[in-house]
Amino acid sequence: MEARPPQVSGTVQIKPEREQSLRRKHPWIFSGSVLHASPGIQDGDWVAITNTRNERLAYGHFQKGSITIRVLSFGPEAPSASFWEDRLRMAQGHRDLLGFHKSSTNAYRLIHGEGDGLPGLIIDFYNGVFVVQSHSVGMHRDRQDIATALKRHFGDSLKAIYYKSTLDQSQEEYLAGLSASPHIIEEYGNRFLVDWEQGQKTGFFLDQRENRRLLGSFAAGKRVLNTFCYSGGFSVYALNQGATLVESVDASEGAIELTRRNLELNGHSAEQHGCFAEDTFKFLELRKASHDVIVLDPPAFAKHKDARHQAVKGYQRLNTAAMKSINPNGILFTFSCSQVVDRQLFYDTIVSAAHQSGRTIRCLYHLSQPPDHPVSLFHPEGEYLKGLVLLVE
Numbered sequence: 396m397e398a399r400p401p402q403v404s405g406t407v408q409i410k411p412e413r414e415q416s417l418r419r420k421h422p423w424i425f426s427g428s429v430l431h432a433s434p435g436i437q438d439g440d441w442v443a444i445t446n447t448r449n450e451r452l453a454y455g456h457f458q459k460g461s462i463t464i465r466v467l468s469f470g471p472e473a474p475s476a477s478f479w480e481d482r483l484r485m486a487q488g489h490r491d492l493l494g495f496h497k498s499s500t501n502a503y504r505l506i507h508g509e510g511d512g513l514p515g516l517i518i519d520f521y522n523g524v525f526v527v528q529s530h531s532v533g534m535h536r537d538r539q540d541i542a543t544a545l546k547r548h549f550g551d552s553l554k555a556i557y558y559k560s561t562l563d564q565s566q567e568e569y570l571a572g573l574s575a576s577p578h579i580i581e582e583y584g585n586r587f588l589v590d591w592e593q594g595q596k597t598g599f600f601l602d603q604r605e606n607r608r609l610l611g612s613f614a615a616g617k618r619v620l621n622t623f624c625y626s627g628g629f630s631v632y633a634l635n636q637g638a639t640l641v642e643s644v645d646a647s648e649g650a651i652e653l654t655r656r657n658l659e660l661n662g663h664s665a666e667q668h669g670c671f672a673e674d675t676f677k678f679l680e681l682r683k684a685s686h687d688v689i690v691l692d693p694p695a696f697a698k699h700k701d702a703r704h705q706a707v708k709g710y711q712r713l714n715t716a717a718m719k720s721i722n723p724n725g726i727l728f729t730f731s732c733s734q735v736v737d738r739q740l741f742y743d744t745i746v747s748a749a750h751q752s753g754r755t756i757r758c759l760y761h762l763s764q765p766p767d768h769p770v771s772l773f774h775p776e777g778e779y780l781k782g783l784v785l786l787v788e
């Protein structure tokens with residue numbers, strides 16, 4: 396398996412006033428920054444980015460749209476044959492530095508898009524299996540080269556590579572090995588089935604690992620409600636740490652089935668646990684349940700700026716309902732993963748929900764994404780997961 400250098404197919408010249416953003420290592424070139432593109436460039440092509448003096452400044456994937464180029468390599472040097480492997484080595488080196496190779500979890504994110512210098516690419520590692528997800532045409536087209544680099548770098552320790560695309564679901568396939576999904580992983584002594592073939596995203600929400608652990612520390616003797624539960628991550632931690640009752644809610648039947656199987660895998664009987672394939676808003680409104688701990692982890696309510704206002708209203712309604720219903724001295728874990736709702740806006744929204752609930756509320760923790768989901772300081776947009784732990788008197 397010889398690695399080959401990325402083929403640079405054209406040149407995009409940018410406006411002089413936009414050069415600064417590139418020199419500051421921001422990895423996106425917006426359509427408004429483009430002065431001239433060489434003819435025939437196709438979506439997914441590697442292009443060189445030049446200034447008006449025709450100096451090469453960087454290289455990246457071209458794709459028509461608001462973000463026209465996702466920058467993969469800064470500086471005048473064209474990417475070499477070892478480009479992909481170098482990036483994987485660097486990312487794995489950072490995870491090693493954090494202790495992931497010898498810690499009590501055998502699942503972590505290896506490549507987190509811009510945070511690892513590879514916009515458009517996600518790679519999650521599940522106990523020997525790599526799940527590669529592309530978010531751009533360029534990454535989709537480069538999938539075989541990425542798989543070659545994974546095989547070269549990880550050698551025999553690699554059991555399989557499963558490829559998923561966010562652009563076209565018919566493109567899902569194994570690029571190496573064959574591994575029956577679901578597959579069991581372990582996280583701080585909690586076991587989970589990960590189903591990358593049928594599941595959402597890459598199969599599991601690794602980004603909530605540290606937050607699940609914190610929730611576990613509050614769970615003993617408590618009645619816990621886990622809404623938007625997906626495969627039951629928070630539910631498993633709560634029961635493993637001695638919650639007396641856990642109720643899990645998700646609108647998807649498939650997600651609820653995964654939650655059931657994960658609870659079984661951890662040795663919990665159905666009596667300690669209620670599973671509801673329901674809408675969370677309806678659940679909070681209609682069921683007069685009593686809970687000491689509530690988790691609200693909805694999907695991104697806003698994917699674009701134009702949807703921000705609606706999203707804020709959604710967060711407000713959801714949080715007000717949970718604040719009203721939680722038991723005295725209850726603990727509320729509330730999250731937002733909408734990139735366009737920043738930390739301050741989320742906080743302000745929660746304050747406003749608190750006013751509406753009529754309860755007295757203190758903030759105990761500000762939560763974020765874990766270090767295997769790094770944020771480049773030059774790309775603050777990469778910080779997407781925001782959470783608060785609240786004590787509701």
Ligand code: SAH
Nearest residue numbers: 600623624625628645646647674675692694
């Ligand atoms: N907390 C989960 C991840 C949540 S992902 C974990 O730690 O693994 C968001 C989930 O919300 C998805 O499973 C989706 O099916 C579910 N969902 C979306 N809209 C919903 C709604 N209105 N009510 C309940 N669940 C919903």
